[in-house]
Amino acid sequence: EAGVAQSPRYKIIEKRQSVAFWCNPISGHATLYWYQQILGQGPKLLIQFQNNGVVDDSQLPKDRFSAERLKGVDSTLKIQPAKLEDSAVYLCASSATQSGPRGQFFGPGTRLTVL
Amino acid sequence: AQKVTQAQTEISVVEKEDVTLDCVYETRDTTYYLFWYKQPPSGELVFLIRRNSFDEQNEISGRYSWNFQKSTSSFNFTITASQVVDSAVYFCALRDNYGQNFVFGPGTRLSVLP
DSSP, X not given: OOOOEEEOSEEEEOTTOXXXXXXXXXXXXXXEEEEEEOTTSOOEXXXXXXXXXXXXXXXXXXXXXXXXXXXXXXXXXXXXXXXXXXXXXXXXXXXXXXXXXXXXXXXXXXXXXXX | OOEEEOOXXXXXXETTOXXXXXXXXXXXXXXXXXXXXXXXXXXXXXEEEEEETTOOOOEEETTEEEEEEGGGTEEEEEESSOOGGGOEEEEEEEEETTSOOOEEOOOEXXXXXX
């Protein structure tokens, strides 16, 4: 079974530029999550999708961050414009259901550096 | 609001020692789920265990064991006879009954020295 795929793995941009991350969840997984993990901290949930609907985006900075999950499969997370404090690893995760017994399966992450 | 505290920022042990990682949580929910994840140097988070709030039985899986105590809101993780491959950051996490409000603790970095 293929895992959660993310691209790119690394991205370096200058502040005020835009950036987009892509995630392909495990086949058949209805729930998809995006997390931000700042160095030395635990992951912080940004947005949770159930199929192509948003379940929770309470911690998403909506003035600069946006995410979509068209057709309930792949998802993209965009930052526009980026700030220095957005430097972090962006993790995508998926689960078969919202309350699945195994929690979530995580992808390898995208490391973003904002200069 | 839900909160997870892992008071130990970093722990170093020598191989074959036992080590316990502490996790204390806060929630107003009566039904909730607790998790432990491992994040090795490669960076990918790996699921270790899930426990629901109605099941206070301790669990053992090989060298890993978990002690859930609802009375003290703790869900501690013990590694017996630690190995170098156990070196990683370990996260405790909490989720509500509806599969939402997933909150991670700050993590404990474990270094197992040969």
